[in-house]
Amino acid sequence: MAQQASIFSINLMITLRPLVPEDLPKLEWYGQYTHFRNVYARTYEEHCIGRRLMLVAVLNNFPIGQVFLHLALGHNQEKHKRGYLYALRVMEHLQGLGIGTRLIHYAEQNLIERDFEIAMISAAKTNIRARQLYERLGYHVIGEDEGRWQYMNHRGEVVQMHEPCWILEKNLR
Numbered sequence: 001m002a003q004q005a006s007i008f009s010i011n012l013m014i015t016l017r018p019l020v021p022e023d024l025p026k027l028e029w030y031g032q033y034t035h036f037r038n039v040y041a042r043t044y045e046e047h048c049i050g051r052r053l054m055l056v057a058v059l060n061n062f063p064i065g066q067v068f069l070h071l072a073l074g075h076n077q078e079k080h081k082r083g084y085l086y087a088l089r090v091m092e093h094l095q096g097l098g099i100g101t102r103l104i105h106y107a108e109q110n111l112i113e114r115d116f117e118i119a120m121i122s123a124a125k126t127n128i129r130a131r132q133l134y135e136r137l138g139y140h141v142i143g144e145d146e147g148r149w150q151y152m153n154h155r156g157e158v159v160q161m162h163e164p165c166w167i168l169e170k171n172l173r
């Protein structure tokens, strides 16, 4: 005999904060992002010296969302200090609940506190919904990029990426 479904709802307490070393292995999301192990380790070195910032959304001591900030883009001579948001993601089953929006606001707040004037973000041209989200949050397209980059995966193999993208920016002042 089929059992009746039992439905209940719960409140989730989510904390936004900079990454701590204990979060690093958990960023692999049980295998989904194991290939980025070296990338995360290198990013963490730069996080420690203030060149980058790894921000996470934490639920029950587990990072269920993240956004990284590149703080040193070589634009330091420029009048407008720019910070670059990237590697934004939220676990699939928790998408569409406002966590990504809050991560973006939290990243922008971190830039404002460091006296940055402009936030930049890129969206793969195939990722229409991400671009729509950024435009809703005040970003506008200023250009495009071929999106060619490479990384070394956890097996030591170099992986080539090609993801043409839009580049968007937002004035934080």
Ligand SMILES: CC(C)(COP(=O)(O)OP(=O)(O)OC[C@H]1O[C@@H](n2cnc3c(N)ncnc32)[C@H](O)[C@@H]1OP(=O)(O)O)[C@@H](O)C(=O)NCCC(=O)NCCS
Pocket: 088, 089, 090, 091, 094, 095, 096, 097, 098, 099, 100, 101, 102, 122, 123, 124, 127, 129, 130, 132, 133
């Ligand atoms: C994009 C992403 C970080 C947004 O986080 P989120 O918590 O789902 O976002 P919010 O709930 O605050 O806002 C919802 C909006 O995000 C966008 N969005 C939702 N799911 C998405 C998905 N799977 N992929 C891309 N964008 C998505 C949409 O614009 C959505 O608005 P809509 O429902 O009106 O279409 C998240 O969906 C995600 O991790 N997607 C997969 C990875 C990705 O595309 N990262 C961005 C790289 S440029």
